[in-house]
Amino acid sequence: xxxxxxxxxxxxxxxxxxxxxxxxxxxxxxxxxxxxxxxxxxxxxxxxxxxxxxxxxxxxxxxxxxxxxxxxxxxxxxxxxxxxxxxxxxxxxxxxxxxxxxxxxxxxxxxxxxxxxxxxxxxxxxxxxxxxxxxxxxxxxxxxxxxxxxxxxxxxxxxxxxxxxxxxxxxxxxxxxxxxxxxxxxxxxxxxxxxxxxxxxxxxxxxxxxxxxxxxxxxxxxxxxxxxxxxxxxxxxxxxxxxxxxxxxxxxxxxxxxxxxxxxxxxxxxxxxxxxxxxxxxxxxxxxxxxxxxxxxxxxxxxxxxxxxxxxxxxxxxx
Numbered sequence: 001x002x003x004x005x006x007x008x009x010x011x012x013x014x015x016x017x018x019x020x021x022x023x024x025x026x027x028x029x030x031x032x033x034x035x036x037x038x039x040x041x042x043x044x045x046x047x048x049x050x051x052x053x054x055x056x057x058x059x060x061x062x063x064x065x066x067x068x069x070x071x072x073x074x075x076x077x078x079x080x081x082x083x084x085x086x087x088x089x090x091x092x093x094x095x096x097x098x099x100x101x102x103x104x105x106x107x108x109x110x111x112x113x114x115x116x117x118x119x120x121x122x123x124x125x126x127x128x129x130x131x132x133x134x135x136x137x138x139x140x141x142x143x144x145x146x147x148x149x150x151x152x153x154x155x156x157x158x159x160x161x162x163x164x165x166x167x168x169x170x171x172x173x174x175x176x177x178x179x180x181x182x183x184x185x186x187x188x189x190x191x192x193x194x195x196x197x198x199x200x201x202x203x204x205x206x207x208x209x210x211x212x213x214x215x216x217x218x219x220x221x222x223x224x225x226x227x228x229x230x231x232x233x234x235x236x237x238x239x240x241x242x243x244x245x246x247x248x249x250x251x252x253x254x255x256x257x258x259x260x261x262x263x264x265x266x267x268x269x270x271x272x273x274x275x276x277x278x279x280x281x282x283x284x285x286x287x288x289x290x291x292x293x294x295x296x297x298x299x300x301x302x303x304x305x306x307x308x309x310x311x312x313x314x315x316x317x318x319x
Contacts (some may be wrong), residue, residue, distance in 0.1 A: 003282045005157040008214040015235070020219065020228050023204070028052045028220040030066050030101045035218075039204045045069035047150060047164040049239050050218045057226045060238040065110050065150065066218070067100035069200070071168070076195055080124060080141065083193055084172045085255045087140040090130070094148075096121040097168065099194060103148045109245030110150040111188035111274075116175040117144040133269035135280050143174030147192060149278035151246035153199050161201075162214050165277075167249045168196040172258075184265045184272035193259035194251035196302035212236055226261055233287045240284035 015023075022039060025031050028050055039318035047067050054061040080091035099121045103112040124131040124141055131139060146168055153163040169192025171178055178185045211232050217239055219228050229319040252258040292302070 001276045001278060001280050002157070003280050004152055004162060004214075009236075009282065011125050011209040011212045012232070013211045014232050015216065017227075019216070020103050023216055023219045024228075025050060025218045025220055025301050025316050027105060028062070029064060029106070031068055033068065036068055036203070041068070041203060045071060045166075045198060045200040046288070047166075047200050048203045048215065048218055050220055051230075051235065051238050052222070053226060053227075053228055053230065054218045056232075056233070057221075057229045060209070060230060063217075064108065065105045065242055066151075067103060067148075067166075067200075067276070068203075069100050070221050071100050071166070071198060072097040072196055078195065080139075082254055083170055084140050084142065085259070090126055091139060091141075092125050093144075094123045094125065095099070095170070095195060097146075100194060109188070109247075110243065111245075112148040113245060114171070114175045114178060115146040115148075120146065142172060143177055144197075145171045145173065145175050145178060146266055147171070149188060149247065149249040151248060152243075152279040152280040152281065156279050157289055161315065163199045163201060166196075166198045166200065167191060167194060167251055169251060170195045171248060172255070181262075183268050184269060187265075187272040188247040188274040189250050189272050191250040191258055192263065193255075193258060194249070194253065213239060233284075237284045237286035237308055240281055241286075243281035244278055244283060246281065248277045250275075 025035050029051065031048065033041075045067070046069055048061055048064070049061040050066050051060045053059070065236040076095045076097060078093055079089065080087045080093045081089055083093060098115070102119070103115065105112050107113060122144055124136060124139065131141075148166060148168050150164050150166050156162040167265075170293075171192045174310075175183070184190060204216050204218075206213055213236050217235055221228065236258050250261060252261060
């Protein structure tokens with residue numbers, strides 16, 4: 001697959017100390033709106049990376065992808081039969097998509113954790129008459145969960161510049177029932193029903209030809225007195241490890257296609273291997289502080305889920 005154009009990675013400047021200080025955030029998992037506003041956020045959907053410094057202030061201990069802003073301005077209304085089998089055709093599902101910062105990426109990479117139905121708002125109705133939640137199961141509504149997958153947009157090498165494409169998938173089971181289905185449900189390739197697509201920029205954007213990356217990282221310090229003295233190579237390689245763990249979603253449009261994919265993935269574990277997106281983030285070597293050389297971290301872009309956390313010299317999700 002083609003990589004994001006090298007023109008976005010020109011420049012060899014270190015990030016100035018005063019700029020780094022502006023990038024400090026108070027959480028290892030998400031940026032607060034007031035922190036984003038301080039960095040010039042326009043209030044719209046945006047994507048970034050938070051890097052957690054080690055105690056020395058020189059190396060990156062962990063990192064995670066993060067989102068902020070509104071994903072959908074209006075509730076999404078679809079036939080319930082698009083999600084669940086054997087439900088009446090006159091039933092409709094209304095989902096109020098939560099704001100982007102509610103999706104967590106604790107397993108590393110750009111595939112979110114599952115969000116259970118009790119973590120967001122959804123209703124079932126028959127015409128204009130709401131169905132009581134206590135009656136959902138008698139109508140064939142077993143459970144509901146969401147998952148968000150992000151990767152670089154297909155047109156990122158064009159005039160519009162690098163954009164992140166976001167897909168939200170819905171699943172006809174709650175999270176516990178999904179886990180019981182089979183081990184493959186934890187793969188980024190596990191098929192779901194597409195309920196939303198969106199694109200957004202990387203934030204905060206970096207000036208062209210400056211430090212060799214199209215955006216700046218957000219920096220979390222467990223010790224607020226700690227100054228970030230990490231090199232541009234350390235920061236760029238950490239970003240690349242996270243942005244490189246992006247996969248194309250297996251998005252279905254109806255329950256027939258979904259059942260087909262689930263049966264196939266249960267029967268053959270190879271079918272549940274994640275697929276690379278159209279545009280991938282280039283691999284960047286991580287500096288080796290012990291030898292003064294660059295240690296290859298190519299393997300990390302091939303990891304998914306909890307494997308990122310277990311990568312010894314790489315960058316997993318925040319504690």
